[in-house]
Amino acid sequence: MTTTGEERERGFDHTAIESHWQAAWEDADVFRIDDDAEDPEYVLAMFPYTSGSLHMGHVRNYTITDAFARFERMRGENVLHPMGWDSFGLPAENAAEERDTNPRDWTMQCIDSMREQLTEMGFGYDWEREIATCEPEYYQWNQWLFKRFREEGLVERQGAELNWCPSCETVLADEQVEEGEAPEGPHGDGGAVEVCWRCDTPIEHREMDQWFFTITDYAEELLAALDDLDGWPNNVREMQRNWIGKQEGASVAFEIPGYDEVDIFTTRLDTIYGATYFSLAPGHPVAQEIAEDNDEVAEYIEMAEQADEDDLDVTSGVFTGEYAVNPATGEEIPVYVADYVLTDVGTGALYAVPAHDDRDHEFAEAHDIDIVQVVEPTEDADVDPDDIDVQEAAYTEDGVLVNSGEYDGLHSEDARETFVDVFDGDHRTEYNLRDWGISRQRYWGTPIPMIHCDDCGFVEVPDEDLPVELPEFVHTTGNPLDAAEEWKHVECPDCGGDAVRETDTMDTFVDSSWYFLRYTSPDFEDAPFDTDRASDWMPVDQYVGGIEHAVMHLLYARFFTKVLDDGDLLDGVREPFTNLTNQGMVLGEDGHKMSKSRGNGVSPQRIIEEYGADTARLFIMEAAQPEKELAWSAEEVQSAHSFLQNVYRLADDYAAGAVATDEADDIADYVAREIDATAARATEEYEEFRFNHALQAVRELVSLLRRYEDATTPDAAVLERGITTAAKLLAPVAPHVGEEIWERLGHDGLMAEAEWPSAEAPEDYAVARRLVENTREDVRDIVDTVGIENPETITLAVAPEWKHRVVDVAREADNVVPAVMQNEDLQQYGEAAADFAKDLAGRAQYDETLSPAGERAALERAAWLVEREFDAEVVVQSAEAADESLAKKAEPGRPAIDIES
Numbered sequence: 001m002t003t004t005g006e007e008r009e010r011g012f013d014h015t016a017i018e019s020h021w022q023a024a025w026e027d028a029d030v031f032r033i034d035d036d037a038e039d040p041e042y043v044l045a046m047f048p049y050t051s052g053s054l055h056m057g058h059v060r061n062y063t064i065t066d067a068f069a070r071f072e073r074m075r076g077e078n079v080l081h082p083m084g085w086d087s088f089g090l091p092a093e094n095a096a097e098e099r100d101t102n103p104r105d106w107t108m109q110c111i112d113s114m115r116e117q118l119t120e121m122g123f124g125y126d127w128e129r130e131i132a133t134c135e136p137e138y139y140q141w142n143q144w145l146f147k148r149f150r151e152e153g154l155v156e157r158q159g160a161e162l163n164w165c166p167s168c169e170t171v172l173a174d175e176q177v178e179e180g181e182a183p184e185g186p187h188g189d190g191g192a193v194e195v196c197w198r199c200d201t202p203i204e205h206r207e208m209d210q211w212f213f214t215i216t217d218y219a220e221e222l223l224a225a226l227d228d229l230d231g232w233p234n235n236v237r238e239m240q241r242n243w244i245g246k247q248e249g250a251s252v253a254f255e256i257p258g259y260d261e262v263d264i265f266t267t268r269l270d271t272i273y274g275a276t277y278f279s280l281a282p283g284h285p286v287a288q289e290i291a292e293d294n295d296e297v298a299e300y301i302e303m304a305e306q307a308d309e310d311d312l313d314v315t316s317g318v319f320t321g322e323y324a325v326n327p328a329t330g331e332e333i334p335v336y337v338a339d340y341v342l343t344d345v346g347t348g349a350l351y352a353v354p355a356h357d358d359r360d361h362e363f364a365e366a367h368d369i370d371i372v373q374v375v376e377p378t379e380d381a382d383v384d385p386d387d388i389d390v391q392e393a394a395y396t397e398d399g400v401l402v403n404s405g406e407y408d409g410l411h412s413e414d415a416r417e418t419f420v421d422v423f424d425g426d427h428r429t430e431y432n433l434r435d436w437g438i439s440r441q442r443y444w445g446t447p448i449p450m451i452h453c454d455d456c457g458f459v460e461v462p463d464e465d466l467p468v469e470l471p472e473f474v475h476t477t478g479n480p481l482d483a484a485e486e487w488k489h490v491e492c493p494d495c496g497g498d499a500v501r502e503t504d505t506m507d508t509f510v511d512s513s514w515y516f517l518r519y520t521s522p523d524f525e526d527a528p529f530d531t532d533r534a535s536d537w538m539p540v541d542q543y544v545g546g547i548e549h550a551v552m553h554l555l556y557a558r559f560f561t562k563v564l565d566d567g568d569l570l571d572g573v574r575e576p577f578t579n580l581t582n583q584g585m586v587l588g589e590d591g592h593k594m595s596k597s598r599g600n601g602v603s604p605q606r607i608i609e610e611y612g613a614d615t616a617r618l619f620i621m622e623a624a625q626p627e628k629e630l631a632w633s634a635e636e637v638q639s640a641h642s643f644l645q646n647v648y649r650l651a652d653d654y655a656a657g658a659v660a661t662d663e664a665d666d667i668a669d670y671v672a673r674e675i676d677a678t679a680a681r682a683t684e685e686y687e688e689f690r691f692n693h694a695l696q697a698v699r700e701l702v703s704l705l706r707r708y709e710d711a712t713t714p715d716a717a718v719l720e721r722g723i724t725t726a727a728k729l730l731a732p733v734a735p736h737v738g739e740e741i742w743e744r745l746g747h748d749g750l751m752a753e754a755e756w757p758s759a760e761a762p763e764d765y766a767v768a769r770r771l772v773e774n775t776r777e778d779v780r781d782i783v784d785t786v787g788i789e790n791p792e793t794i795t796l797a798v799a800p801e802w803k804h805r806v807v808d809v810a811r812e813a814d815n816v817v818p819a820v821m822q823n824e825d826l827q828q829y830g831e832a833a834a835d836f837a838k839d840l841a842g843r844a845q846y847d848e849t850l851s852p853a854g855e856r857a858a859l860e861r862a863a864w865l866v867e868r869e870f871d872a873e874v875v876v877q878s879a880e881a882a883d884e885s886l887a888k889k890a891e892p893g894r895p896a897i898d899i900e901s
């Protein structure tokens with residue numbers, strides 16, 4: 001029984017304990033991992049962009065990894081749980097402009113303040129491994145890797161369409177292009193256009209040469225390996241598959257008299273007889289050639305190159321006056337230049353079949369081109385061929401060929417195969433995946449380590465001259481690196497003549513494509529990382545971050561890993577992340593995404609101040625599974641806080657001797673089993689990232705311990721073990737309170753380093769629990785239906801052993817009643833056995849049950865729960881000891897119940 005005694009100071013004060021334990025963890029180097037640790041559990045959150053403050057999405061993301069890292073550490077694992085800063089990027093340049101500072105100083109301030117916030121949340125990182133991508137010690141390796149990729153033939157100069165401000169005379173990043181008003185006039189219609197962020201001039205598009213990583217060389221492997229990434233969510237794998245966009249088809253040559261033969265790519269070679277026009281992308285060499293003598297085509301190409309890709313609809317195109325010969329029909333079909341044919345997809349040329357392709361159909365209608373059906377549904381299709389009118393809409397399914405000469409009646413699939421030979425084509429695979437353009441016309445990024453010399457062309461900066469460090473920031477309308485005259489002009493490393501540095505910097509996705517490798521050896525000076533250690537420690541076991549990185553970051557990181565492994569910088573690591581979790585969004589209390597405009601945001605800082613980090617962490621982890629959306633709820637935050645106080649007081653009362661205890665009692669056995677079962681269940685849930693289920697188990701255990709104290713004078717050892725277990729199971733999520741309890745109970749050392757509770761559920765636990773729950777349910781039913789006001793004695797009689805044998809026979813038999821009747825051992829029970837067999841005959845399944853002795857023991861252990869619920873005495877009897885009329889109603893797993901009032 002709880003004895004309140006004198007009023008003592010109750011509850012913990014989060015403002016005092018949290019900073020105390022944070023300092024204690026740091027002093028004890030709890031989160032450090034030795035360089036010689038073997039294959040640690042690598043737990044990683046996507047590193048944050050250095051915006052200056054944490055938002056609730058961050059808090060959720062990092063609570064998940066921190067809880068899991070703490071869980072694994074308590075289980076005795078070596079855990080690598082590092083943190084760093086994705087600290088390059090345009091926002092720092094903007095902030096520097098606004099605040100009249102420079103991107104570096106601003107970023108460093110942001111890092112300091114975010115590091116402090118992470119510490120205040122109680123997140124345990126190995127800060128010795130901290131990295132910041134904007135430091136030359138980090139980005140020099142981007143430059144080094146760029147050169148290694150170039151050696152491997154994975155770097156190319158390719159043309160790319162860029163945003164250009166004609167007034168500022170500079171290239172603009174996509175983020176520097178804003179929506180604005182077009183000027184009224186002969187060309188502008190006054191509608192929305194894209195304008196320069198500085199001067200509001202409508203932007204143009206210019207094709208310029210840029211640096212590219214040829215990720216397309218890895219398209220097939222990046223695609224194929226997705227099948228084996230079992231630890232990734234299916235939706236992310238599917239997004240990557242779609243992004244890579246593999247298409248198997250064929251290429252066939254078309255003749256355009258007067259010009260070179262043109263290769264087309266198609267996935268529908270079966271429709272070639274229906275090709276009624278031919279399309280070239282504006283960038284196709286033959287289109288360019290035609291444009292030389294055709295002003296209309298030249299104008300169209302110029303217009304298309306300047307327009308934004310999304311601006312032109314699928315019917316945009318111009319007839320060239322030329323004709324191509326359809327190799328199937330021998331007919332001449334008109335050649336168009338059309339923007340919807342992308343220069344960089346397939347061959348940049350296609351034959352169009354309006355009858356069987358939606359886009360071609362729309363184009364044909366707009367340009368009054370013939371529509372000829374060459375495929376109709378097969379006999380067993382859902383559609384009647386007579387219902388198909390390709391003049392109205394394209395029929396895009398496979399079927400059988402019509403209007404295809406000698407091939408009429410051939411199935412689409414067979415035709416595709418046959419036609420490759422017939423038309424002298426090739427099987428061909430195309431991907432939607434494009435090479436990765438890494439040039440950015442910005443200051444705050446990694447300088448690309450190239451020098452341009454008029455005589456030698458592009459020359460690499462020699463390794464000994466790396467890093468190419470960023471010059472001082474210059475406030476300018478254009479690219480600050482262009483304005484940094486002294487920095488820009490250098491000697492050509494090859495000929496010693498005047499040369500100019502590359503003034504573009506790298507896409508910041510380069511920084512994040514290998515940062516997880518740098519954590520393994522953050523101070524390594526000979527290479528980006530130590531090959532042996534990285535190969536031992538990789539891959540990351542648990543990677544957690546936002547779904548917005550499903551494609552680019554996660555694909556680029558996979559690409560880098562494969563290239564590094566092929567280049568022997570890694571040894572046998574083909575994939576960077578074994579398990580991936582995308583945490584769901586944190587919504588405001590109104591169920592909408594937190595945003596400034598809605599004013600529904602909650603600042604982590606405020607919650608820490610008001611309730612403490614543990615409360616925030618517990619609320620977040622209890623409210624939903626990691627991948628689900630989570631809505632903020634002041635009420636549930638309060639409930640999380642009350643629960644933590646409740647657990648703390650449970651421990652505090654016990655430690656203060658405010659709970660009278662004894663050595664043994666008849667409930668102790670029940671509680672002891674529940675403690676073990678809770679540890680087993682919580683452990684399994686933690687392993688599966690179902691933290692909310694684990695925490696539910698802890699809440700149930702705490703509630704049980706409270707009832708235990710109320711019901712009897714508890715066994716000291718069992719009660720203390722229960723409190724300790726609950727606190728340990730809670731500690732990964734609420735680590736400060738965990739430590740406070742650990743200390744209060746008189747333990748030395750830190751709970752963060754204590755041993756995780758052993759996680760063996762008692763034998764037959766689940767079966768015994770089901771027996772008890774079913775029995776309690778049955779007692780409730782009887783009390784309710786019969787309307788018993790004051791039950792005095794509840795007698796529970798378990799089934800005799802022979803009934804268990806009947807169930808065993810029934811379980812094996814197809815025909816229950818005869819099987820039981822013919823069983824020699826059971827014949828002595830005569831009619832009773834027959835009746836019971838009849839009862840069983842209709843059942844679909846037989847649950848596992850305990851032995852009669854096991855059932856009695858389970859019911860006796862749980863009798864106190866029934867006694868407390870009904871305020872009645874509970875008697876548990878064997879079948880032999882029970883009244884015959886009662887005993888005969890008992891079944892295995894279902895004791896007979898008698899209630900006296």
Ligand SMILES: [Zn+2]
Pocket residue numbers: 165166167168169196197198199200201
């Ligand atoms: Zn401008």
Ligand SMILES: [Zn+2]
Pocket residue numbers: 453454455456457492493494495496497499
């Ligand atoms: Zn030179």
